[in-house]
Amino acid sequence: MRRHLGITILLLACSISCNQIEKKPIDSVNEINVVTTASSLFVDLEGNPISLNDYKGKKILLNFWATWCRPCIEEMPSLERAMALLKEDNYVFLLATDESVETINNFKVQTNVKLNFIRYTGTLSQLKIYALPATFIYNEQGKEVTVIRGAAEWDSSEMIKKLKNFN
16 A cells, blocks of 8 residues: 555656646757857868858758668658759758768768768757757758758658748
8 A cells, every 4th residue: 555655656746747847849949050059060071170151141951860860861862852952942951970981981882872961070969969860951041940850751842842931
């Protein structure tokens, strides 16, 4: 009897404390702006630093991925098609991972994917990324307009329309 009472009290306490945690929608815009926070944390595959501020005046689709992430790899063909469809819409597609340049290059050779891969040298938790893929979309002024968590059909007519309308 005491054991059941103790478990009941514990569950009640957990329930009350969980209800007081602020809940945010999963697709809400992060408080962290990757363009300003992580600008110095990107390098190209030759090791040269990249600043996302260099792309001001362009829309940026910044996709965080990993070679071990199946949904990340499965969405890459649709990212390639979307990149082609948005070629005239001032978009730059960047695919960032924290894996080594050697790992990225091996992946490119094995898959023959024609996307712009870059290396992220920070930690994903700095950007509040706790699951992959995660994609940040920026307008021409460098302002984050949305974050899409999880894989997407980037070349679907709905997504292309959505991406074209970001200002």
